[in-house]
Amino acid sequence: MSTSTKKHSSGCLVAYGLDTFGDRWTLLILRDMVLYGMRRYGQFLSGEEKIATNILADRLKHLEQEGIVQRARDPENRRSYIYSLTDKGLDLVPMILEIIRWGGKYTPLTPRRKKLVGRINDDCAGLLQEIRQRVQNPVE
Amino acid sequence: MSTSTKKHSSGCLVAYGLDTFGDRWTLLILRDMVLYGMRRYGQFLSGEEKIATNILADRLKHLEQEGIVQRARDPENRRSYIYSLTDKGLDLVPMILEIIRWGGKYTPLTPRRKKLVGRINDDCAGLLQEIRQRVQNPVE
DNA sequence: TCATATTGCTTGTGAAAAGCAAGTGAATAG
């Protein structure tokens, strides 16, 4: 169950990105953190795409090694951990928003998503600010 | 050799993006088109990451089905085809630039790449315009 | 004009990764 998604190692920056988040699951985990404020293993597991538990463990480990998320004990429940985005992880938010913007242009939208896409188009900077804030001091 | 990368089909826009370009090779093909102006099968094959020929064929087919690239006969060589970006494909450029920007922040850069990243940071709109122009009337 | 090379693929096969189910161990709840 290697933590190693195979590397391109060409020096290209796109390839570097692919090596760190370019598989079928990693970006969904990051989306869950960025958009839905998820922070615990069980939350990721119960996301709508049903990631397998071994894959999830592997990807979280990889993200931690890459310095994109950090893992800390939950002070209120000693068998739980809290995963949170580092600055390097937060810097991925603009790219994630670009993916959403693109998707929003080419696929039908629920009202909820329509609102998000509108926000990305009209007030990207503000949204970014808001996400940063929310991720750094979560409400729950 | 199915052209079907398995789908998430959750309705999420990030998942939609992943379903259309979220594997280890598709974005590299698009990068080759956007950044290096590649347009033929053989060019993609000889890229620095050494994509396998069956994977390349599969991904090009998929990109065409998704309406991101289009395939046309080369009028100057009847055994060759020319792959080019559609509008839907061109709309992916901002996301690709975001990936590069992110990578540029977290990995050492050659002077050449440094220049590109600087351009993305300082004149993203101009660069985008330039890429559009170059992709739509290629020099070669 | 006829062998040879180029171009864009397809096919076959082993290796790697994904996906599923079941199990483990530590912490907490009842």
Added chain:
DNA sequence: CTATTCACTTGCTTTTCACAAGCAATATGA
């Protein structure tokens, strides 16, 4: 002090990747 929750790990099957070889259509050179 038993049962449950939480965060994983392990084992196994299925799917996908990666490498090598082959192939058909067009082009080139003698």
